[in-house]
Amino acid sequence: DADVTQTPRNRITKTGKRIMLECSQTKGHDRMYWYRQDPGLGLRLIYYSFDVKDINKGEISDGYSVSRQAQAKFSLSLESAIPNQTALYFCATSESTGATYNEQFFGPGTRLTVL
Amino acid sequence: AQRVTQPEKLLSVFKGAPVELKCNYSYSGSPELFWYVQYSRQRLQLLLRHISRESIKGFTADLNKGETSFHLKKPFAQEEDSAMYYCALSVLGFQKLVFGTGTRLLVSP
Numbered sequence: 049d050a051d052v053t054q055t056p057r058n059r060i061t062k063t064g065k066r067i068m069l070e071c072s073q074t075k076g077h078d079r080m081y082w083y084r085q086d087p088g089l090g091l092r093l094i095y096y097s098f099d100v101k102d103i104n105k106g107e108i109s110d111g112y113s114v115s116r117q118a119q120a121k122f123s124l125s126l127e128s129a130i131p132n133q134t135a136l137y138f139c140a141t142s143e144s145t146g147a148t149y150n151e152q153f154f155g156p157g158t159r160l161t162v163l
Numbered sequence: 164a165q166r167v168t169q170p171e172k173l174l175s176v177f178k179g180a181p182v183e184l185k186c187n188y189s190y191s192g193s194p195e196l197f198w199y200v201q202y203s204r205q206r207l208q209l210l211l212r213h214i215s216r217e218s219i220k221g222f223t224a225d226l227n228k229g230e231t232s233f234h235l236k237k238p239f240a241q242e243e244d245s246a247m248y249y250c251a252l253s254v255l256g257f258q259k260l261v262f263g264t265g266t267r268l269l270v271s272p
Contacts, residue, residue: 089264090169090263091207091249091260091262093259093260140207142258144258151209154206156206
């Protein structure tokens with residue numbers, strides 16, 4: 049089955065450390081997204097990429113950076129982690145066809161704890 | 164600016180009771196609205212979209228532009244409906260989603 053995978057699934061780190069979260073997909077989708085989920089705040093978009101050469105900031109990009117290494121891979125980095133970046137992080141993908149909405153398919157999530 | 168509001172953090176009902184999860188939106192353009200669901204230990208997945216006007220797992224949602232609402236309804240709740248439900252608004256040529264804060268639905272036997 050074509051899938052969206054995230055590594056690691058859980059990570060505990062310390063303030064100031066650099067962390068990379070990775071997302072891979074075998075769906076052949078052009079578009080990829082990174083969200084964070086916080087209790088009471090829902091999902092908020094961090095970065096999105098519509099193809100390998102296209103990277104865009106979402107609503108909460110400060111403190112994060114991304115790299116689109118290939119169509120299938122989209123990594124999220126925290127250059128210097130801080131405790132309020134403790135959250136559940138989701139990667140998602142979608143096709144890039146047509147004018148109507150293309151469903152986003154989500155990965156299983158990465159639970160990050162910054163001490 | 165676009166915004167999605169889900170006023171209830173938790174909705175608790177008994178099996179067989181009607182369910183309505185509320186969603187209101189703010190968007191100056193033509194809205195495209197969706198409901199996503201996250202069951203326990205499963206991934207977030209699309210439940211339904213307003214343009215399809217479909218019923219999925221007994222759930223329906225009607226877009227009311229006058230009230231800027233897209234409430235999710237089911238006449239008879241089942242225990243397996245217990246999950247986290249997110250209302251979402253599509254912007255930027257339909258490829259960027261703005262999510263509400265979510266409502267946890269708990270259906271008790």
